[in-house]
Amino acid sequence: MAKLKLQINGEETETDAKETALLLDVLRENLGMTGTKRGCETSHCGACTVMLDGMAVHSCVVLAGRCEGKEITTVEGLGEGGELNDLQRQFLKHGGVQCGYCTPGMLMAATALLRRNPRPSLEEIKIGLDGNLCRCTGYTGIFDAIQACAQGK
């Protein structure tokens, strides 16, 4: 069987995964990219959020075969030269992280939001993150971090 070719974080990757596999499983099980978290697996919690051609998607409801020829970005692709990027630093600074399980999904949803809307209002941030649940720290720190990043603070 032909190998599945995926473009992930700017690099061409090949895997034996089936094209009917789910992107979440391929990332974690076939490629060992465990930054993307497994949560509800029913597209409710957002822990598995990645970007597909710059759009936030829940990787638990994306067919791997459909990702060929598209650019996948995971949380592993956010840092620059081994350093955290601005959004990640703002999450730390504003206390947008507690247990951390939702954080990769939050970061990817926020990154996609800022691409679509570089200066979102608080309401727009809430809508942009409506597919991502945090069960420990609440959302205020996360919203503050995204606003700070958007304002270049």
Next chain:
Amino acid sequence: MIERKLVRPESLTEALGQREQYQKDALPIAGGQSLLVLLRNKLIDPKVLIDLERVGELRSAERKADGMIIGAMNTIYNLMSSSEVRAAAPILSQAASKVGSTAIRNLGTIGGNLCHNEPGADLPPALLALNAVVELRSKKGTRKVPLGEFFRGYFETVVAPDEILCKVEIPQLPAKASGVYLKHAISSEDLAIAGAAVVLVLDGQQAGKAQEVRIGLGGVAPAPFRASKAESALRGAALTDAAIREAAEIASAEADPMTDPHGSADYRRKMVKVMVRRAISAAIEQSERNGNGKA
């Protein structure tokens, strides 16, 4: 174990050929936002998935003099952000903005949403109130089905195993129509416990009277439906508080809800009353506010 196959047709002709070939062994996959959850939970087990993503014919969206035609593969995000949809049928954009979450709206499609027919979906009530008609195609031919005849029951529609839903046609609304979709859910990403769409045309001659009222309901019966008895009660009537309350009561009696973890049948029936009353009142306000507000 037979391995599941993914086929990726490049045209509608090719996709319809595969539908004809595989029949009940295959399911078309649009955005996959619901289907892949069913698949993972082993509630369905198709041998073949027919991926409609590359079928360009299903992606069109055109504004016409007599309405709008929306290809089945337009995403929910397209519906809520397209200036054409917002101009032609604001109530559809409004309902689209209530679907699931950003990630789901990015990939989920209008055709998938209708064919999945999950109770509490947001688009069906709005599209019912817009008098939408869907175009179903197979190798044998094309048929147009008014949305009111499309839904059969929980997760069931009239789509045959060799057919594909290709387009949704939305007739032009009367010039002075207003429209509101209201969703009652505990959390924004949930399906509606009760969803009510109201399209209202006030009488141009007699102030405070309704020329036309259309009420689409979702989440409160085996299939989304038009509360036709409540509509009749209001058509031509003075829109007093008492008349609106009475219509909401009638709509509630027309509902046939079921109990699930999100709400009991009794609670849903009560919520129909509340949502219908609020949606009609909001539609009246909208009409009065813009004078010629569109649904």
